[in-house]
Amino acid sequence: MTDIRQLYQEVILDHNRKPRNFGSILGANRHAEGHNPLCGDHIRLSMNVLEDKIETIAFEGEGCAICKASASMMTGAVKGKSVQDAEIMVEEFRGMATGTLDLDRADHHLGKLKIFAGVKDLPSRVKCAILPWHTLHAALHPVLSPVEGAEFSVSTEGEADPVPGTGIGEE
Amino acid sequence: MKVERMNTESINIDKIRADFPILGLQVSGKPLVYLDNAASSQMPQAVIDRIVRYQSQEHANIHRAVHYLSELATREFEAARVKVQHFLNAKESREIIFTRGTTEAINLVMHGYGRAFIGKGDEIILSGLEHHANIVPWQMLVQEKGAVLRVIPMNDAGELLIDEFEALFNEKTKFLALSHVSNALGTINPVKTMTACAHRHGVPVLLDGAQAAPHQSLDMQDLDCDFYAFSGHKMCGPTGIGVLYGKAQLLEKMQPYQGGGDMILSVTFEKTTYNVIPAKFEAGTPPIMAAIGLGAAIDYLNGIGLAKIEAYEKELLDYATARVTALPGVRIIGTASKKAAVLSFEIKGVHPHDVGTILNVDGIAIRTGHHCAQPVMQRFGVPATARASFAFYNTKQEIDKLVDGILKVQEMFS
Numbered sequence: 001m002t003d004i005r006q007l008y009q010e011v012i013l014d015h016n017r018k019p020r021n022f023g024s025i026l027g028a029n030r031h032a033e034g035h036n037p038l039c040g041d042h043i044r045l046s047m048n049v050l051e052d053k054i055e056t057i058a059f060e061g062e063g064c065a066i067c068k069a070s071a072s073m074m075t076g077a078v079k080g081k082s083v084q085d086a087e088i089m090v091e092e093f094r095g096m097a098t099g100t101l102d103l104d105r106a107d108h109h110l111g112k113l114k115i116f117a118g119v120k121d122l123p124s125r126v127k128c129a130i131l132p133w134h135t136l137h138a139a140l141h142p143v144l145s146p147v148e149g150a151e152f153s154v155s156t157e158g159e160a161d162p163v164p165g166t167g168i169g170e171e
Numbered sequence: 172m173k174v175e176r177m178n179t180e181s182i183n184i185d186k187i188r189a190d191f192p193i194l195g196l197q198v199s200g201k202p203l204v205y206l207d208n209a210a211s212s213q214m215p216q217a218v219i220d221r222i223v224r225y226q227s228q229e230h231a232n233i234h235r236a237v238h239y240l241s242e243l244a245t246r247e248f249e250a251a252r253v254k255v256q257h258f259l260n261a262k263e264s265r266e267i268i269f270t271r272g273t274t275e276a277i278n279l280v281m282h283g284y285g286r287a288f289i290g291k292g293d294e295i296i297l298s299g300l301e302h303h304a305n306i307v308p309w310q311m312l313v314q315e316k317g318a319v320l321r322v323i324p325m326n327d328a329g330e331l332l333i334d335e336f337e338a339l340f341n342e343k344t345k346f347l348a349l350s351h352v353s354n355a356l357g358t359i360n361p362v363k364t365m366t367a368c369a370h371r372h373g374v375p376v377l378l379d380g381a382q383a384a385p386h387q388s389l390d391m392q393d394l395d396c397d398f399y400a401f402s403g404h405k406m407c408g409p410t411g412i413g414v415l416y417g418k419a420q421l422l423e424k425m426q427p428y429q430g431g432g433d434m435i436l437s438v439t440f441e442k443t444t445y446n447v448i449p450a451k452f453e454a455g456t457p458p459i460m461a462a463i464g465l466g467a468a469i470d471y472l473n474g475i476g477l478a479k480i481e482a483y484e485k486e487l488l489d490y491a492t493a494r495v496t497a498l499p500g501v502r503i504i505g506t507a508s509k510k511a512a513v514l515s516f517e518i519k520g521v522h523p524h525d526v527g528t529i530l531n532v533d534g535i536a537i538r539t540g541h542h543c544a545q546p547v548m549q550r551f552g553v554p555a556t557a558r559a560s561f562a563f564y565n566t567k568q569e570i571d572k573l574v575d576g577i578l579k580v581q582e583m584f585s
Contacts, residue, residue: 013584
């Protein structure tokens, strides 16, 4: 078991207390909503993507410290990036959280986000860390939206769910 | 009235804890502090041994063959039914139907009674305290039939408003489905009075007893409810077994829930004649091992005495409530005057899931989330709560560890 303080370290607790880019962007051209039914984490993401670049990004919602800090640090990390670079980070973050990406061996672009590596030892919390990234992925692919112009909704119950089990119907 | 065996000595906690092998477990190097009993309880060695004995010496399919093992397994399975009958003080053993759990028992009533006797415009009363298992089946019925759900509101303590409950009845009311004890808040509902009220309006009553059965003695003839559902794994028995109690005359007029073997008297391609109760509702090979395990769990609980269990758990709850109430920044959700040993709480500024993860590092197992009772969470304006739930094998020292854990969480998030 990871020492819990390696995960709940000051930087995560600070982002939880004072999330960056918190709120919504008026007139944003990309939106997505993500929720984790197990713990009630709920993230709404808004972005302006211009000429394939994430110009502005903001999130709002309720969630646990891991989810909020992950969302807060994600918005900082992808702002100004190209859609393609952001997608690479989504894949890398997912790999780190599920333990398929070895941070010491592989090249990656995660930088400070490495502090979330500890969630791979906490299967029930992997979803919390990944939810903002799933939501970002959905917002970057509005073509997946079932209705033209509608907000895309993502849930960590989906097929891409890294954790077996569904989080519903406990007890 | 059932005569509860009164035992005046206090509970022998050391002896009881020694009965549960899992309580000796270390979690991340710390002794396990298991406070998630409302989700599932642990199993004493006596029940484990009974299951091993059944599988190693007694197993065969029941109600079928004439050979030794089949007759033995049938006898033990039916003996478990009689144990459940006595546990509930039901009039007859044929009023006891084995199911997979509380959820299946409620679904059985929805299909067997609801679909046959509830129609368009009819009303079903539920309470705002219900577990999803006692909401969703009725919602499915309402959608199918064009019926209506009416919900009994509660006050800020988590107690149902009895005057408003009585006012919900009218000539369209056809059913009352109500939890005996709330899993999310611990509220013990006044189910005997509420059942009597429903009966004055000619309305049958189903009680969801999943959280009550492990913690207090039950008497179906005294409660007079029409249906009562509970699960084995919340009362020291195995998973995969539950019970539906139903009054014989109601079960007899109900439709079968599933078709298959054992629930028939005769089958031709033109017509099937259904078996009598309880077999009518037990299609297919039942969970024989789990039913016999539940019987052993009932023996174990009776050996301690439900009255003693109830008194000891009340002591634990009072102690935990006093200690947690004294903590600044912690709010207890669910403060009914009559409560089972469930303590739902929130720590200001900390999401329950973070609380659960941090407590787990010290070996403390609590439940965090919506407890399959999202309407309760909505009522109290929280997305989730942390919930400690106690059993008769817990101790005040374990509650002290919980409080230390809460202080540690607060210190980390300060």
